[in-house]
Amino acid sequence: MQTEVVEIRGHIIDSLVLPRVLDEIIDAGAEYRILSFEVGRTHDDPSFARIEISAAPEALGGLLRRLGALGAATTEAHDARAEPADRDGVFPEGFYSTTSLPTRARVAGQWLEVENPEMDCGIVVAKGRARTAPMSDIRAGDLVVCGQRGVRVTPLEKPRHSPLFGFMTSEVSSEKPQGVLVERIADLMREVREARAKILWVLGPAVVHTGSIEPFCALVRGGWVNVVFAGNALAAHDAEAAMFGTSLGVSLSRGAPAERGHEHHLRAINAVRRAGSIAAAVEQGVLTRGILRHLVTHGVDLVLGGSVRDDGPMPGVVTDVIEAQRAMREHLPGVGLALMLSTMLHSIATGNLLPATVPIVCVDINPATLTKLLDRGSIQSLGMVTDVGLFVRQLAGALGAR
């Protein structure tokens, strides 16, 4: 058995960090002795624990790494080890794989904040700075952090003071008073806007199919939409609705299939392609209403990511998916809230890129979708099982958007 001492400080009892630390030790087949423990006398005082761990040598490394992810660090500090990538698009062996939590790396005795926290990346250090980099962006020679030493993450505390506190529990249920939840989300949006942060929307085509174009446009006019990520289908069906009044061939005013309706989306895509771009289609009067027109005329940033089931696609769709990820990444700095409506593909894609500090609200009528999205365990995400069409309408009402 080998022993090591770790220390941990903060609201480690009520944020459940200490129990999880002890759990990890036991689960690793190791033992602990609590050398010293100072509990915060009142709620506002931090607590502190120094814990001696005895573990088999081969288990100790992994255990310390996991404890590090919880914020419990060995007392001695080392620099992170950085190794050059040997070829483009490949990390060196033993690369440190990031979480989306705030992270610091120790380089030349200095703790550097890692820029743009994102999960499943590497950490590249250069010129006194550290930043995340996805595998495909690595270039031979980049210095990439390897191993666990010299890297620390800051766990999120429970967001007690968030207006969604009590809801932000990854809990999904359709048997809740949804009207109240919508009010809370509206409050949170007001807070985010006051803090001058951006509100990001990830939209699935159900926003169009369910007849929510008008209330969503009202949100755009009200300034509640700063960035939109979506796929080809959202854009195609919005154009279809603008040109033909249908979505997937179903009349949005009558609810019944329209004459030749199943061809409408294709004819709409063709018309926008002929115009040359979405902005040109707006300018030339091809798109005289709808979400796309509103995004263009209100200067909202839009990233359309392609997928293998796309028809067309619409001009502006980034058909290379790695390029699409890069385009999405560029718009994330400054985002303070993400609302994800009825799209598993783009919601997971966005969730992969977002730092853990950005709260997420996911709305879908299918609880299985929410379970998949929220499984990633962010304590800052709220899943709402409801009809997305009725949700957008209620939210626009709650925000007084017209």
Next chain:
Amino acid sequence: MQTEVVEIRGHIIDSLVLPRVLDEIIDAGAEYRILSFEVGRTHDDPSFARIEISAAPEALGGLLRRLGALGAATTEAHDARAEPADRDGVFPEGFYSTTSLPTRARVAGQWLEVENPEMDCGIVVAKGRARTAPMSDIRAGDLVVCGQRGVRVTPLEKPRHSPLFGFMTSEVSSEKPQGVLVERIADLMREVREARAKILWVLGPAVVHTGSIEPFCALVRGGWVNVVFAGNALAAHDAEAAMFGTSLGVSLSRGAPAERGHEHHLRAINAVRRAGSIAAAVEQGVLTRGILRHLVTHGVDLVLGGSVRDDGPMPGVVTDVIEAQRAMREHLPGVGLALMLSTMLHSIATGNLLPATVPIVCVDINPATLTKLLDRGSIQSLGMVTDVGLFVRQLAGALGAR
């Protein structure tokens, strides 16, 4: 091979009856020759076919029975064979098992309309009348129709002129413009009321959990609710909401769990039991608001059927399930529309009792529930995948109910 000639008349092409008749014949391994066929020249003319069937003797009986269910009858007419039940609660061997379609039985040369069409019953004849009877209501000596001869059912034609036509397709999807569907349902309710038929609601507790008490009460005040079937949970949580402002312990105004909230429903049930009955609880001021109070003060008929998961139960809950079915049956004559909200148990129970001529609207957020409910293949049922809370609110709005 044995041959038999059947005739069929009506809109047998566009109602798909003729193709299904031919299908049944082929599926039974039999052969047909069309002896004569007069097709309606225009849409309003009925068509007529006389078909000769050749089948193995052992298959012919079952085939003729199935063709009878489609309205194709042998040309020769026989009286139905009625046998006395040999003991209480048991049909005689070979009893005719009913569908919920309009049915006639030939007794003493007379075609009698079978009263109260209901599926999975027997037909009891007495005093020149024929009526359905469930197994448990049979008494020894009752004359019960046996075999297929002398019984004819009238298939439903496609409800071309219903305001829901085009929707009434057992189709369930969350990707439709729900607002439009709600308008159509409101139209249908207006039609039913003008025809002086009753509107039946089957309510699950989600109506309370989702915060829909107020809009539902508005529907009661507007006269849109004539009969309610529900279970103990709907009543208990409505009483809980009236007394504590919570549902399953969750505050309906704040959306968060209330102090001691999980005990509320039990305390509410206890209080109503102490009052002696729901009506007494309304009178004594125990229930000063909510659905139960509205039903009592507006004279709406209410049947509460018990289930094995019930707490309490609330006074008035019929704890014997066979008695509960009898209580429900008593309220069905005159019903012109059934709306079923978020309860699989009570919706299936009601669907079992309803004649096929009554249109059904089922609303649930879980498509699996609707699939089960609508599998029974009524062409008069509409499934809507949406949030029941938001649905009730929209419907009350569409009907101008306050």
Next chain:
Amino acid sequence: MQTEVVEIRGHIIDSLVLPRVLDEIIDAGAEYRILSFEVGRTHDDPSFARIEISAAPEALGGLLRRLGALGAATTEAHDARAEPADRDGVFPEGFYSTTSLPTRARVAGQWLEVENPEMDCGIVVAKGRARTAPMSDIRAGDLVVCGQRGVRVTPLEKPRHSPLFGFMTSEVSSEKPQGVLVERIADLMREVREARAKILWVLGPAVVHTGSIEPFCALVRGGWVNVVFAGNALAAHDAEAAMFGTSLGVSLSRGAPAERGHEHHLRAINAVRRAGSIAAAVEQGVLTRGILRHLVTHGVDLVLGGSVRDDGPMPGVVTDVIEAQRAMREHLPGVGLALMLSTMLHSIATGNLLPATVPIVCVDINPATLTKLLDRGSIQSLGMVTDVGLFVRQLAGALGAR
């Protein structure tokens, strides 16, 4: 502000009890000071905390009650207050509402273990004993515990040593290696049998529809089935399968609808009713195979609870739901494991009656059903999203049952 001191002892850190205690205090708007804290030096040592709470007088009562539910009790001990019920079927005002956790009540200075822990009951004390009683079983004059004082519950610790540990997390997902889970469940069943505890099965009709009669019968023959709770549908469709080879009219050997199949279940029910009882039907050769026959011939206890959607019902179905609950309660003592297959109604009913100490395995293909069942938050329940037909077959294989 009023102050009170509570004490708590045990594995309060790694079982998350202490953090939850502190959470409750903060959530109630109260404050705490930790007067003394002794942390277990090693994993096997219990910890101990004495905490001073300052709260508004009107909030203190509820807070102490919630802390009591977590095992944190005031240092001074009071007897429980017992009041006589004033009428049949009604608790006195202010009755103590039970959880399903092990509970003690202090009567005449003595801590009595409350017999038959069951949630949503009252506690009746008589002749030096305390037991749970449901509302409907209360008789006027029964002494019922009121208020929180003098009642203590023992929270469950995390079942570290259970063979299901690591799975028993209320987690539901279809994307797990199900074969491994099945092996663990088999291990747990072996453990339970070695401990001479009973294995309870709660069965939905999907067990028959999915073609699992044979493997389930193999489990009965192997002695893995001690008690069965089910509804009318399971019994009716098993009888249908025994007599006609179909389930809901679908041939179990060909998978296609059978001739006149939709009447089969009704004819099967009628035949068993004519026999007089399920046992008589087995004896008279009406049921020559299937689950019912196996249960009868192997002496397995069977409770069939009625529901309002039932046809027939089968003889033996307890049609009064409150009586059905009583019948179920009688078989619970000695149960060491409950397996619930594809029935929301009977699973919730059983979950309501079971003590929290009995582990539960729920299997359903619909994750929404599991979410509802497991929401009750027992740390001893495992939800498995899988095909129940394939599950039963695999489990029988894993246990070597033929």
Next chain:
Amino acid sequence: MQTEVVEIRGHIIDSLVLPRVLDEIIDAGAEYRILSFEVGRTHDDPSFARIEISAAPEALGGLLRRLGALGAATTEAHDARAEPADRDGVFPEGFYSTTSLPTRARVAGQWLEVENPEMDCGIVVAKGRARTAPMSDIRAGDLVVCGQRGVRVTPLEKPRHSPLFGFMTSEVSSEKPQGVLVERIADLMREVREARAKILWVLGPAVVHTGSIEPFCALVRGGWVNVVFAGNALAAHDAEAAMFGTSLGVSLSRGAPAERGHEHHLRAINAVRRAGSIAAAVEQGVLTRGILRHLVTHGVDLVLGGSVRDDGPMPGVVTDVIEAQRAMREHLPGVGLALMLSTMLHSIATGNLLPATVPIVCVDINPATLTKLLDRGSIQSLGMVTDVGLFVRQLAGALGAR
């Protein structure tokens, strides 16, 4: 009112074509007179109808187009009108939008069979041939069919003689005897192989997560897998399983999360990227087992299409989605059956490309996914709600694959 005469011939009664023709006429607000009608006397004789239609001039065009899609054509024949595309990637105005049904176009008096039927494409004619072309593959100057005239589609008849007949009903239910269905699918696979057609598999990562690598590899060894379409996740998690024994970090042999497991897929991707390609990774011994290795060593064609949520991606993933579609199209000729397992994205993508004559079997545990996939209304698709892991194992057993 304008009149037109159409003719239709075939099994138009039992294939429901005639009723649908009459329905379309009535739905368009038009009227019909049946000029002549010859009904097949026996099941094997075709029927024939000549129908005069009277409709408003503006409605007649669309109506004739819809009737054409059902196989009812005007008696006079015209050549299709072909117009040159005015720019790359854009169809001319009024382009004919294809279905996936067998289609003919009349060019210079000759009926040409349109090659590679695919929905939502245009028809390009050149050098006496006609073929489908997606919008993005159009080059300026290509001659594209416009309008409805001169194009005829052949509706599919009901696949009475398919081994899946009776199942192939787009019906999804978890309450069926799944074992029987699996046997039928195995029969169909044998038939397809005997006809020397290819079997295409579309795989989601759940195939790996649920522990189905081994039985799937057995199917590959048995020669039951000719083409595989999948995404990055399937490949990444198969590589993860090969290298670490985990899938998404969960041990496939123990079912519990593995040490550092959540990083495994990233390290596996990195290792395969370092090798340079999947084939190189197999050759260099990086992948010593699993699906990818089997596909490489057995020469099975593999198309990996990228998506915006991908990590890495694995080498060989086609990151441009339009290129991925092209790669998929290349492998479709000769496919006689498509099995789609637990992937909505790739299943929809494949369904978009497949001719309607290829039967499809979709397996997913989530009925909502199947509903979306099968909504497209192919009469040749079977949806099976079951656990994909248990399904693959049973199917391999039914085919005797080891």
